[in-house]
Amino acid sequence: MNDRPTASTINDTQLDDLHDALDGAYRERAHLVALLAALYPAHIGYTDPNAVDWLVVTIETPTGQMSWHIAERDRDLFEHVRLVPAVHNVWDGHTTEEKYTRLRRLTASPGRAEAAIARVRAKVADWREWNEEETSWAVRDIENAIANTPPPQPEDPAALDEPAPVSGPAATQATEVVDLVDEHGTPHLTGIPRNQAEQHPGLYLPIILVVITHTDGRILIHQRAATKSQPYALDHVCGAIRSGETPDEAARRETGEETGAVLTSLRLVHAGVNEHGRYRHLYAGTTATPERELAGDPEEVEWIGYATADQLRCDSRAFVKGFFEDLDAATQVTEEQH
Secondary structure, X not given: OOOOOOOOOOXXXXXXXXXXXXXXXXXXXXXXXXXXXXXXXXXXXXXXXXXXXXXXXXEEEOOEEEEEEEOXXXXXXXXXXXXXXXXXXXXXXXXXXXXXXXXXXXXXXXXXXXXXXXXXXXXXXXXXXXXXXXXXXXXXXXXXXXXXXXXOOOOOHHHHHOOOOOOOHHHHHHHOEEEEEOOOOOEXXXXXXXXXXXXXXXXXXXXXXXXXXXOOOOEEEEEEOOOOOOXXXXXXXXXXXXXXXXHHHHHXXXXXXXXOOOEEEEEEEEEEEOOOOEEXXXXXXXXXXXXXXXXXXXXXXXXXXXXXXXXXXXXXXXXXXXXXXXXXXXXXXXXXXX
């Protein structure tokens, strides 16, 4: 016998209970969407012309754009997300099924849960508007999921007794060989380990930074890995120029290593000693590499993707210092080319 109430038999108390259960389910969903919006570039606003009374949160993830309608009662969970005007509609046309396909692909990405925990912890101090218990709940939920997943076992147990090899940025700096230059960019000391560059006053480590624009106008960005300085900040392609390498060659190499993109054009914006004591070459580059082909070194890059300049200016996450100044300078040069 079916005891479920029907439209003709349901009473007011049962109806209230059903509404409470539905509101609770949507509230729980809003918690998860708010967490996702803290991990990737996102904005929120009344941007759906077909539902002008509903907030829409739009999130740009490595597997594609995702968006959800959010009830006004759940707006408090999105205080960390940049509010944009109604005219700011950048929906890419994805359907609900396409959204959940992208979400499944994102969930299946190796190591993403561990990285998410680190990003959440780094953000907690900035989430002053969030209720502390809700933030802790989100962190604990992910931690519990990881705790219940057994770690991979080494094939050879004896390998556990062997010292772990040095890896990451420290190993790169110890093995990378560079040439130091003077204030005019002229090489004076060649073939030294990068980690010894600071031991030579009056000489500078030459580096490159490339602001890359896709042929469709979007900007190529990446999120710095946890082991890097300014971890999880959004950044342009940057890196040291190796010994014997030209700045142009370094720009193309670093672009390929960090993002997997191929530059179709490259133009020097300016060069000189910056505030950090590096001789920096700022470039404006273009690429036609599709997003599905982007890939980078996980020790350097957390994730890679494209975003419009408007999306970046609405993003609530941290950017490296000078990100937008470099973007503006390179964009001006790119526009002059056209």
